[in-house]
Amino acid sequence: MEKIYSTAKICAFDNNSTCDLALEPELTQTLANSRNPEELKHVWVEWRNAVGPHCRLLFEEYVDLSNEAARLNNFTNTAESWLDGYEDPQFRQQIESLWEQLKPLYLQIHAYVRFQLRKKYGDVVSEKGPIPAHLLGNMWAQRWRNVAQFNLPYPDKEEVDLTAELRAQNYTVDKIFRTAEDFFKSINLTEMPQTFWERSILEKPKDREMVCHASAWDFYDRKDFRIKQCTAITMEHFTTAHHEMGHVEYFIQYKNQPVKFRRGANSGFHEAVGDLISLSVESRKHLRKIGLLKSESDDPENVLNNLFQIGLDKIVFLPFGYLMDLWRWDVFEGKITPDEYNCKWWELREKYQGVEPPVNRTDQDFDPAAKYHIIASVPYIRYFVSFVIQFQFHRAVCEKAGQYDANDPSKPLHECDIYQNTEAGNALKKMLQLGSSRPWPDAIEVLTGQRTMDASALLEYFKPLHKWLEQENKKNKVFIGWEKSTKGCVNTK
Numbered sequence: 462m463e464k465i466y467s468t469a470k471i472c473a474f475d476n477n478s479t480c481d482l483a484l485e486p487e488l489t490q491t492l493a494n495s496r497n498p499e500e501l502k503h504v505w506v507e508w509r510n511a512v513g514p515h516c517r518l519l520f521e522e523y524v525d526l527s528n529e530a531a532r533l534n535n536f537t538n539t540a541e542s543w544l545d546g547y548e549d550p551q552f553r554q555q556i557e558s559l560w561e562q563l564k565p566l567y568l569q570i571h572a573y574v575r576f577q578l579r580k581k582y583g584d585v586v587s588e589k590g591p592i593p594a595h596l597l598g599n600m601w602a603q604r605w606r607n608v609a610q611f612n613l614p615y616p617d618k619e620e621v622d623l624t625a626e627l628r629a630q631n632y633t634v635d636k637i638f639r640t641a642e643d644f645f646k647s648i649n650l651t652e653m654p655q656t657f658w659e660r661s662i663l664e665k666p667k668d669r670e671m672v673c674h675a676s677a678w679d680f681y682d683r684k685d686f687r688i689k690q691c692t693a694i695t696m697e698h699f700t701t702a703h704h705e706m707g708h709v710e711y712f713i714q715y716k717n718q719p720v721k722f723r724r725g726a727n728s729g730f731h732e733a734v735g736d737l738i739s740l741s742v743e744s745r746k747h748l749r750k751i752g753l754l755k756s757e758s759d760d761p762e763n764v765l766n767n768l769f770q771i772g773l774d775k776i777v778f779l780p781f782g783y784l785m786d787l788w789r790w791d792v793f794e795g796k797i798t799p800d801e802y803n804c805k806w807w808e809l810r811e812k813y814q815g816v817e818p819p820v821n822r823t824d825q826d827f828d829p830a831a832k833y834h835i836i837a838s839v840p841y842i843r844y845f846v847s848f849v850i851q852f853q854f855h856r857a858v859c860e861k862a863g864q865y866d867a868n869d870p871s872k873p874l875h876e877c878d879i880y881q882n883t884e885a886g887n888a889l890k891k892m893l894q895l896g897s898s899r900p901w902p903d904a905i906e907v908l909t910g911q912r913t914m915d916a917s918a919l920l921e922y923f924k925p926l927h928k929w930l931e932q933e934n935k936k937n938k939v940f941i942g943w944e945k946s947t948k949g950c951v952n953t954k
């Protein structure tokens with residue numbers, strides 16, 4: 462399935478003699494930059510046609526083999542095996558409870574974006590229904606930051622296009638990764654070893670196919686750590702470089718643990734390290750410090766525009782991060798059978814994300830395969846966990862850096878930047894060095910003083926945006942939530 466996914470190509474929208482377009486970089490760029498609904502629909506449908514049908518039977522076989530392996534490891538099925546690392550029989554209930562706390566914020570940004578997209582695209586976006594998934598700037602509608610420019614709360618304020626700025630300043634792939642390394646070093650974490658620079662693959666090779674989905678690798682010899690990334694000069698890849706290097710920092714911090722404990726406290730911790738640093742990097746304060754933001758002024762409108770763009774990544778991701786394994790847990794437990802794979806997927810996509818396919822789908826399609834983690838058997842709830850705990854970590858390191866104080870409105874959480882603060886870095890380091898040697902509640906307590914996942918830090922970070930969205934949606938009399946989709950998935954049997 463990985464080979465099918467990594468080599469799949471489609472033909473161009475307006476020229477079907479060009480048929481060598483791959484997911485990265487071509488289709489990713491089209492979904493991000495095209496404003497032509499027909500072209501977006503073409504790319505969205507053709508990608509799924511190129512991967513889904515070819516993976517469907519393989520996936521059924523994979524489910525049986527994976528469950529057999531789980532049983533041989535004394536688990537009931539793969540779902541139980543995947544959840545084992547969270548060491549808590551109540552884990553799924555905790556996730557559901559976190560989602561219930563976060564859903565009101567999601568409903569507000571969803572309603573606002575649907576209203577804006579309707580202004581731009583007209584009736585292809587209904588007033589009260591789910592949002593068509595192909596118009597949101599991303600192949601899976603899991604992050605909407607690429608459609609920020611016609612959604613900004615204050616559109617007449619300066620246009621901060623970091624991708625354009627990176628290119629204008631002749632950022633190279635190497636400079637992107639050196640900039641990321643510089644941040645980690647500045648808080649007393651570790652520089653990348655020389656072998657990292659010699660052995661990593663940071664650009665798509667010209668001479669051969671390669672799995673371009675970014676990844677970070679620990680070779681478990683305490684010395685060899687690498688990143689593989691088909692890096693483009695974009696803001697998304699700048700953030701991804703920090704994400705991948707966050708994995709490497711964690712590898713290095715726990716490298717002296719026994720091999721058994723050279724893992725994240727749970728998988729969500731591993732996903733949170735790089736994103737935690739990116740929360741500082743993406744603040745206007747930091748972007749100005751490293752010269753990526755020219756303007757001097759930080760008036761409330763510019764700050765809200767920036768917070769909104771971060772929300773299009775972080776708030777928007779939550780329902781997707783949840784539904785990916787809600788679908789797979791049911792598949793592994795046999796609650797979703799092969800003939801229901803696709804229509805149950807679209808039920809969940811509508812129920813949690815409030816998105817719909819641009820064209821009707823059938824049970825003969827297999828749209829989950831359009832997402833790397835499904836065909837590569839990579840669990841996904843780790844990202845939902847990460848998107849919650851990274852804000853708990855951020856709140857803790859920002860307090861240590863004196864950059865955040867719950868009682869001081871002049872130090873809001875969303876303007877914190879821990880750059881060059883070694884107290885913050887040392888506190889983070891103490892947690893990372895534990896690896897998986899202690900239950901994760903002990904690990905999170907070391908840094909935050911809490912022993913549970915807690916949505917309050919994310920809600921605190923986005924509080925100004927939440928308030929603004931509620932006011933704006935009320936002013937525009939926008940319908941909050943979504944009615945049943947007119948599109949969806951049809952059982953052909």
Ligand SMILES: CC(=O)N[C@@H](CC(=O)O)C(=O)NC[C@H](CC1(C(=O)N[C@@H](Cc2ccc(O)cc2)C(=O)O)CCCC1)C(=O)O
Pocket residue numbers: 603674675676677678679701704705708731732736844
């Ligand atoms: C040997 C091995 O497998 N190593 C693991 C790491 C480890 O376990 O040690 C690994 O490298 N996994 C690859 C995976 C890549 C990416 C990803 O898949 N991201 C998710 C979700 C997401 C989205 C936004 C975001 O800000 C953070 C995450 C997606 O793109 O849907 C793609 C770019 C970002 C991270 C990763 O790094 O997590």
Ligand SMILES: [Zn+2]
Pocket residue numbers: 704708731732
């Ligand atoms: Zn990761």
